[in-house]
Amino acid sequence: MTTKRNVLGLAIGAALIIVFFMTPAFPQGTETGGITGVVKDPQGATVPGAKVEIYNERTGTLERGLTTQSDGTYTATLLRPGSYRVEITAASFKRYRAVSVQVRITETTRHDAILQLGEFTQSVEVEATPTLIGTENATTGQPIDSHTLTSLPLASPNYLFLLTLSAGTAGEPSARTASAGWASGIRSWRRWSAPQVPSR
Numbered sequence: 001m002t003t004k005r006n007v008l009g010l011a012i013g014a015a016l017i018i019v020f021f022m023t024p025a026f027p028q029g030t031e032t033g034g035i036t037g038v039v040k041d042p043q044g045a046t047v048p049g050a051k052v053e054i055y056n057e058r059t060g061t062l063e064r065g066l067t068t069q070s071d072g073t074y075t076a077t078l079l080r081p082g083s084y085r086v087e088i089t090a091a092s093f094k095r096y097r098a099v100s101v102q103v104r105i106t107e108t109t110r111h112d113a114i115l116q117l118g119e120f121t122q123s124v125e126v127e128a129t130p131t132l133i134g135t136e137n138a139t140t141g142q143p144i145d146s147h148t149l150t151s152l153p154l155a156s157p158n159y160l161f162l163l164t165l166s167a168g169t170a171g172e173p174s175a176r177t178a179s180a181g182w183a184s185g186i187r188s189w190r191r192w193s194a195p196q197v198p199s200r
Contacts, residue, residue, distance in 0.1 A: 033103040036075040037111040039068050039088055039096075046072025047115060050090035057083040057099065079103045086111055086128075094118035101128040 035054060039047045052074045054064040063084070064076040081103055088096040093115040101111050116124050 031105060032078045032080055033105055034075065034077040034079055034108040035084065035086065035101060035103060035111055036073070036108050037113060038072045039074065039090075039113045039115060040072060041093070041115055042117065047090050047093070048072055050074075050088050050093075050115070052076075053087045054079070055085040055087070056080075057085050075108075077108075081105050086113070088113050088115065089120060090115060091120075092117060093120075095120060095123040097123055097125045098128050099125065 039050045039052070041047055046068075048068055048070045050068040050072070052064075052066050052068060053062055054076050055061065056063050063079060066074055066076065068074045084101045084103060086096075086098040086101050094117070096113050096115050098111060098113065101109060103109055111128055
């Protein structure tokens with residue numbers, strides 16, 4: 001009976017470890033951002049039915065293809081953080097191309113476009129200007145890359161101190177707080193796997 005309980009405890013522990021390490025591999029809403037905007041003509045009238053294509057500038061791949069709504073708006077969600085190129089085409093207008101449109105975690109970047117009258121074969125290229133953070137959503141986020149992890153002199157080995165680098169955060173998590181969750185999980189696993197000695 002004790003052997004079976006030990007095996008069961010080890011199996012549960014192994015499953016939890018696998019789930020913990022594999023979870024970040026799946027895209028999640030909290031790890032992505034978006035781009036939204038409205039397309040207008042030179043007179044300020046909205047342009048419905050315009051074709052909007054969003055390309056990842058690092059890979060060159062097409063990430064989203066959509067058309068503007070009846071009010072000229074478009075929205076692309078679940079985009080990974082990075083730099084994007086937005087191309088817009090419509091009948092009787094020049095091709096519109098915006099480069100360096102930045103997407104950040106949990107934020108929706110607003111990029112409005114004004115199309116110019118002309119042939120489809122002609123194009124107009126603009127460089128996106130940064131928009132105010134949080135104009136579409138009060139929630140903000142900030143990626144922490146490997147360069148940040150290795151180059152910054154941290155006052156503590158506790159990686160949760162990196163969270164204080166993000167905009168809008170305050171306070172410093174203690175090492176005790178950081179380890180509380182892990183300690184609780186380890187104690188629970190030990191209770192599962194510990195052999196039960198029958199009372200006499």
